[in-house]
Amino acid sequence: MSDDFSKLWLQGNLNQVAITRAQQAIKSLGRALPCRVTSVTGKIVTVEFQMDTTPWTLPPITIPKAESQWLTEPTQIGDEGMTMPADAYLGGISGLGGGNADFRQRGNLTALVFVPVGNKSFSPIDPNAAQIQGPNGTILRTTAGASSIVTNTDGTTITCESTTLVVNASGITLTVGGQTFTWGGTQAVSTLPIKAPDVVLPNGAVNEHNHGNVQNGGGVTDPMQN
Incomplete structure (x- = not known):
């Protein structure tokens, strides 16, 4: 009985065929591998894999970032992350190809997207607050751009159609309807009249104050008094 298995060659071969087919199917699946960005064009990046692939050499691949048109991260060359595989062809929706997805098996380095990975050195300013930053600042705007907030090293500009508020190291500039109010150091x-219930100066309010040495006709009075 000990050598019965060697006599059942068909069962042994079928078992090995099943194992081989399973291994081939696993190898054909998309790969989630560590990688580094080497080129950025809009929402498309080229990455190279950060791993020892000896004896194989994995080529750099160009893939979409895992983000929508409504939020754009300032991905930089050198950023590290991983590839995330999809179960079907992505070229039709990423712009890197044409046609529609189907159930045909693709190469295991084709249907991938880039996903950034956090690092313990990325210390947040406030761990309890949302933090948005970029080398050139940030842009918050409506799709058409009628309203926007742009902040960068030059300052912060808030725009709503023809109204603009600029805050920078020199001061504040407010533009409304072509008229400008600037407050520097x-x-x-102001290029337009200022209407206020009163103005308080160092010597008192303008609405109710006194002057000494008042004379009829033309002349110069003393400074205003309380």
């Missing part, structure tokens, strides 16, 4: 300058 030493003075405020």
Whole structure:
């Protein structure tokens, strides 16, 4: 009985065929592998794999980032992450190809997207607050761009159609309907009249104040008094 299995050659061969087919199917699946960005074009990146693939050499691949048109991350060359495989062809929706997806088996390095991976050195400013940043600042805007907030190293600009508020190291500039109000470090300058219930100066309010040495006709009075 000990050598019965060797006599049943068909069963042994079928078992090995099943194992081989399973291994081939696993190898053909998409791969989630560590990688590094080497090129960025809009929402498309080229990555190279960060792993020892000896004796094989994995080529750089160009794949979409895992993000929508509504939120764009400032992905930089050198950013690290991983590839995330899809179960079907992505070229039709990524713009890197044409046609529609189907159930045909693709190469295991084709239907991939890039996903960034966090690092313990990425210390947040406030762990309890959402943080948005980029080398050139951030842009928050409507799709048409009628309203926007742009912040960068030059300052912050808030725009709503023809109204603009600029805050920078020089001060504040507000533009409304073609008229401008500028508040710098030493003075405020306005191209339009300013209407206020009163103005309080160092010597008192403008609405109710006194002057000494008042004379009939033309002349110069003393400074205003309380």
